Amino acid sequence: MALLAAGIVVVDAVVYFAIIRAEGDSPATWFVALLAVSFGLVVYGAMPRSSLGPGALAVAGLLLVIGGILGLFSIGAPLLIAGTIVTVLARTRLPTVN
16 A cells, blocks of 8 residues: 555656646755655555654655645645555554553
8 A cells, every 4th residue: 555655656746747847837846855755755664674664654644645735736636645545554554552
């Protein structure tokens, strides 16, 4: 599921660049950085033996939800979906305390 979310981020980035190019604008550096950092955190969190996997997924989920809210009227909906998926995965990967 984490790799599905990473795929959504990549597709969303490609669509973002296509829209920006069609409009003749340059991409917002902060938004590209948000996508790149989120992608990296999701991929790291998807590794089964990553010691900080749940934390990385939680941060990635937060970033994706923020990006989704900020881009809601253009490309934000897929980011909200990816953020929700990653946040749920972060919760399920937390160790249980007995």
